[in-house]
Amino acid sequence: MTGSGDGPWTAEGLARAYSAGTATPSSVVREQLKRIGTLNPALNAFITVLADSALRSAEESDRRYRSGNPRGPLDGVPVAVKDMIYIQGVKCTAGSKILADNVAPYDAPVVARLKSAGAVLMGTTNLHEFAAGTTSVNPHYGAVRNPWDLNKVAGGSSGGSAAAVASGMVPIALGTDTAGSVRIPAALCGVLGLKPTYGRVSRLGVIPLSASLDAVGVLARSAKDVGVMLRVVSGKDKEDMTAVEAEVPEYDAAPPLRSARVGVVKNRFQDYVDPRVEADFQAFVARLRGIGFAVVEVELDGLGEVYERWLPIRRAEATAFHLKWLKSAPELYGDDVRTLLELGRDVLAVDYVGAVNARPSYMERFSAAMAGVDALALPTTAVPAPGLGQSEVKVNGVSQPVYSALSRLTLPFNYVGFPVLSVPSGLIGGLPVGVQLVGKLFDEMTLLRLAAAYEEVHGLFGTPGGVTAAPPTG
Amino acid sequence: MTGSGDGPWTAEGLARAYSAGTATPSSVVREQLKRIGTLNPALNAFITVLADSALRSAEESDRRYRSGNPRGPLDGVPVAVKDMIYIQGVKCTAGSKILADNVAPYDAPVVARLKSAGAVLMGTTNLHEFAAGTTSVNPHYGAVRNPWDLNKVAGGSSGGSAAAVASGMVPIALGTDTAGSVRIPAALCGVLGLKPTYGRVSRLGVIPLSASLDAVGVLARSAKDVGVMLRVVSGKDKEDMTAVEAEVPEYDAAPPLRSARVGVVKNRFQDYVDPRVEADFQAFVARLRGIGFAVVEVELDGLGEVYERWLPIRRAEATAFHLKWLKSAPELYGDDVRTLLELGRDVLAVDYVGAVNARPSYMERFSAAMAGVDALALPTTAVPAPGLGQSEVKVNGVSQPVYSALSRLTLPFNYVGFPVLSVPSGLIGGLPVGVQLVGKLFDEMTLLRLAAAYEEVHGLFGTPGGVTAAPPTG
Numbered sequence: 042m043t044g045s046g047d048g049p050w051t052a053e054g055l056a057r058a059y060s061a062g063t064a065t066p067s068s069v070v071r072e073q074l075k076r077i078g079t080l081n082p083a084l085n086a087f088i089t090v091l092a093d094s095a096l097r098s099a100e101e102s103d104r105r106y107r108s109g110n111p112r113g114p115l116d117g118v119p120v121a122v123k124d125m126i127y128i129q130g131v132k133c134t135a136g137s138k139i140l141a142d143n144v145a146p147y148d149a150p151v152v153a154r155l156k157s158a159g160a161v162l163m164g165t166t167n168l169h170e171f172a173a174g175t176t177s178v179n180p181h182y183g184a185v186r187n188p189w190d191l192n193k194v195a196g197g198s199s200g201g202s203a204a205a206v207a208s209g210m211v212p213i214a215l216g217t218d219t220a221g222s223v224r225i226p227a228a229l230c231g232v233l234g235l236k237p238t239y240g241r242v243s244r245l246g247v248i249p250l251s252a253s254l255d256a257v258g259v260l261a262r263s264a265k266d267v268g269v270m271l272r273v274v275s276g277k278d279k280e281d282m283t284a285v286e287a288e289v290p291e292y293d294a295a296p297p298l299r300s301a302r303v304g305v306v307k308n309r310f311q312d313y314v315d316p317r318v319e320a321d322f323q324a325f326v327a328r329l330r331g332i333g334f335a336v337v338e339v340e341l342d343g344l345g346e347v348y349e350r351w352l353p354i355r356r357a358e359a360t361a362f363h364l365k366w367l368k369s370a371p372e373l374y375g376d377d378v379r380t381l382l383e384l385g386r387d388v389l390a391v392d393y394v395g396a397v398n399a400r401p402s403y404m405e406r407f408s409a410a411m412a413g414v415d416a417l418a419l420p421t422t423a424v425p426a427p428g429l430g431q432s433e434v435k436v437n438g439v440s441q442p443v444y445s446a447l448s449r450l451t452l453p454f455n456y457v458g459f460p461v462l463s464v465p466s467g468l469i470g471g472l473p474v475g476v477q478l479v480g481k482l483f484d485e486m487t488l489l490r491l492a493a494a495y496e497e498v499h500g501l502f503g504t505p506g507g508v509t510a511a512p513p514t515g
Numbered sequence: 516m517t518g519s520g521d522g523p524w525t526a527e528g529l530a531r532a533y534s535a536g537t538a539t540p541s542s543v544v545r546e547q548l549k550r551i552g553t554l555n556p557a558l559n560a561f562i563t564v565l566a567d568s569a570l571r572s573a574e575e576s577d578r579r580y581r582s583g584n585p586r587g588p589l590d591g592v593p594v595a596v597k598d599m600i601y602i603q604g605v606k607c608t609a610g611s612k613i614l615a616d617n618v619a620p621y622d623a624p625v626v627a628r629l630k631s632a633g634a635v636l637m638g639t640t641n642l643h644e645f646a647a648g649t650t651s652v653n654p655h656y657g658a659v660r661n662p663w664d665l666n667k668v669a670g671g672s673s674g675g676s677a678a679a680v681a682s683g684m685v686p687i688a689l690g691t692d693t694a695g696s697v698r699i700p701a702a703l704c705g706v707l708g709l710k711p712t713y714g715r716v717s718r719l720g721v722i723p724l725s726a727s728l729d730a731v732g733v734l735a736r737s738a739k740d741v742g743v744m745l746r747v748v749s750g751k752d753k754e755d756m757t758a759v760e761a762e763v764p765e766y767d768a769a770p771p772l773r774s775a776r777v778g779v780v781k782n783r784f785q786d787y788v789d790p791r792v793e794a795d796f797q798a799f800v801a802r803l804r805g806i807g808f809a810v811v812e813v814e815l816d817g818l819g820e821v822y823e824r825w826l827p828i829r830r831a832e833a834t835a836f837h838l839k840w841l842k843s844a845p846e847l848y849g850d851d852v853r854t855l856l857e858l859g860r861d862v863l864a865v866d867y868v869g870a871v872n873a874r875p876s877y878m879e880r881f882s883a884a885m886a887g888v889d890a891l892a893l894p895t896t897a898v899p900a901p902g903l904g905q906s907e908v909k910v911n912g913v914s915q916p917v918y919s920a921l922s923r924l925t926l927p928f929n930y931v932g933f934p935v936l937s938v939p940s941g942l943i944g945g946l947p948v949g950v951q952l953v954g955k956l957f958d959e960m961t962l963l964r965l966a967a968a969y970e971e972v973h974g975l976f977g978t979p980g981g982v983t984a985a986p987p988t989g
Contacts, residue, residue, distance in 0.1 A: 252872075286760075353864060356864075357864030357865055357867070357868050358868050360864075360865050361864070361865045361868035361869045361872060362872075364865055364869065385864070385865060386863070386865060387863075388863070388864035388865070389860070389861075389862070389863065389864060390827060390830075390831030390834075390835070390859070390862035390863060390864045390866065390867035391831055391834050391835045391838055391859060391860060391862070392864065393831070393864035393867060393868065394831050394832050394835035394867065395835045395838065398726075398835060398836075
């Protein structure tokens with residue numbers, strides 16, 4: 042690939058190279074397809090690769106650049122979309138056997154926005170079946186492998202999107218996040234993962250897991266790229282009642298933050314966090330101080346109870362959606378997903394309604410706790426990537442389920458709907474881990490500016506890593 | 516009372532008399548208080564009468580009229596508010612023993628709007644305990660009596676509001692409607708009752724029964740008065756997420772409709788409807804034809820299934836709200852309400868979520884059925900007012916619970932959220948019954964214009980009736 046300044050591996054760099062004429066969308070897309078062809082058999086990050094249509098849309102993009110009329114910062118940029126999100130005419134399996142032949146009848150609004158922006162859709166990414174898990178060990182399409190160690194999970198449920206971005210197959214991808222499904226694989230694969238504020242991005246045309254908790258999110262290798270993508274996919278959708286009217290800021294023009302107060306979450310479930318993760322987190326916080334940010338401790342009142350509120354919502358909504366298939370074809374589910382979905386049958390409506398009704402009070406308490414800071418920080422996962430097939434991890438001498446270890450720190454923010462950006466914070470035994478930056482409602486901007494300030498000092502977060510994922514040479 | 520043209524018994528007439536100087540707010544309020552004093556011991560329509568503050572605000576209104584600056588068509592008009600809606604500093608009991616000493620800490624936005632409009636708050640009206648029933652036979656505050664026959668129920672749950680309006684204690688009142696709680700007592704007491712579109716009126720500061728179904732509604736004796744009130748209380752409330760941004764039309768300026776297509780609901784549960792009610796309905800429809808409106812038959816696809824969807828929502832939401840009291844003080848509830856609330860404990864979350872999720876599809880089917888008409892018509896209740904203490908009614912030789920006979924025809928429209936205006940359609944054995952006019956979403960205007968056209972030909976709907984409720988002489 043033709044090089045260009047700070048590298049063509051970000052959307053930002055690609056747009057600059059296209060405009061400068063040092064690269065063309067079709068040359069980049071051909072190289073990315075080649076890279077997918079090389080790495081995907083090992084990583085299993087894609088379910089469908091859209092080689093032909095990607096090349097066609099890249100050529101259209103070429104013409105727009107040649108005629109001096111590109112559509113903006115995503116024109117000609119390869120993107121991948123989690124196989125939960127409708128691309129008209131393309132299979133949307135949700136990683137399931139049940140929807141193996143489900144051809145999307147329309148573009149999800151987020152996909153329509155990507156197409157309008159000239160982005161090149163490279164394919165759909167593998168995931169935990171129906172997004173109902175945190176490992177992306179998929180019984181129907183194979184496990185997504187971690188680019189840093191093929192024997193480790195990529196995390197989930199947006200594991201394919203994370204692996205594709207981390208291994209340099211695409212610079213940006215979309216995922217979905219109900220309990221941490223964007224942030225967990227982003228952390229375990231060493232890329233950035235943003236779960237926007239609930240309501241920021243339309244979920245129409247996205248297979249639901251739990252509609253009160255689901256968010257469409259972004260995985261990328263720089264804060265700027267997250268902003269570029271977020272700006273394109275955000276905004277009101279009259280068909281999705283939960284997509285709010287709020288104005289979409291110019292995320293892609295976010296300047297680095299010059300001063301900030303970061304609140305370290307005091308009650309961050311330390312007993313359940315691997316001491317190496319805790320040490321990595323402390324080192325990250327020290328770097329924040331080194332940049333010149335003020336760091337204070339913040340107690341998130343109610344954080345410990347959130348799981349009990351999140352759980353009936355997640356279980357009941359997912360099971361309500363799956364009920365007809367649970368009854369008609371339970372054998373088509375993987376064992377883990379079916380077992381979890383069956384648990385949702387027993388949830389009482391009063392507990393569900395109680396959990397929904399309690400949400401505003403938790404939002405208020407968290408908002409109050411954040412009044413004096415610009416963002417909160419806490420680890421993304423309690424452990425680095427577990428091994429493929431591993432169901433428990435030992436932390437501080439105590440076994441805990443992988444599901445808990447990966448999602449305990451992420452899922453509270455689905456319940457309250459706050460935006461969270463997971464950024465890579467370091468390596469533990471060669472495996473990435475991440476830190477969550479939690480913003481105030483609809484204030485994704487501060488998170489992106491904070492991350493941009495960090496990148497300015499410490500370099501781009503997401504360098505493709507791991508044996509199988511060395512950056513390709515052009 | 517000083518007479519004036521078409522009568523001071525409507526808000527419209529009062530405003531005209533005030534402006535013409537033929538009556539003053541304080542003289543009217545004094546007369547209304549006297550009437551309340553005379554009739555309330557028999558009807559039991561009010562829980563709290565706000566004599567002092569009503570007189571004070573009437574005097575302020577006097578001054579505004581004297582200085583030529585009245586605040587609009589509700590200035591100086593006496594209104595009553597169901598004892599579920601917060602008036603700052605006034606007890607809001609919800610008709611319960613549990614909240615017997617609950618003093619409202621703030622004005623509900625609808626009350627604040629009434630105050631700003633200069634309306635005179637006469638007091639809070641009696642109701643079925645916690646609005647959880649259709650008779651207003653209240654074990655704690657006594658049964659509301661029907662002004663047309665003191666041995667009959669007023670209907671509920673907004674029975675006090677209906678009785679107060681029907682007996683001429685106030686021209687207008689607010690109620691709430693979750694299964695028909697505005698329309699049922701309006702029909703049984705012979706006044707108009709509007710359940711607006713879900714989201715048209717803020718429910719903040721209103722004790723909830725079932726938040727997905729509750730609507731604040733209006734009871735009055737003319738279509739114009741319903742419009743005057745609706746315009747004042749409608750509108751966005753940023754604190755109530757469900758209160759929509761939709762512009763508020765000038766309901767009070769609605770001219771009578773000159774032509775209309777009315778769809779008679781074909782599948783209107785005829786087997787469960789008293790043949791006398793059916794005959795009354797047919798006569799009403801004939802009068803619509805007589806006015807010159809086109810009448811066609813419309814099948815409401817799915818109407819028969821709606822009860823099964825409405826039920827888990829109503830039960831689960833009410834029980835979730837009451838759970839702490841059901842556990843701590845079950846003996847404080849009346850038997851009927853406690854028994855119903857206990858049933859909500861067993862509702863499964865998947866059934867609740869399924870019902871909520873199915874709502875848009877029913878809204879679509881009903882909207883499609885209404886595409887070719889301006890409004891639908893069907894009876895409001897299956898029977899006229901049952902006797903006090905009666906728990907079953909016999910229709911076509913078959914016994915059915917009073918609750919079903921009164922709400923079977925009303926509650927489907929709470930589930931889909933469509934606006935419905937119940938208008939008095941006639942008398943059966945001296946007891947009023949009503950017809951529901953169902954509008955398209957947010958099209959209350961057409962209903963009010965249709966009713967205004969009917970009134971033009973047949974006179975104002977709501978003449979105070981019954982032995983105890985002869986209009987007072989001034």
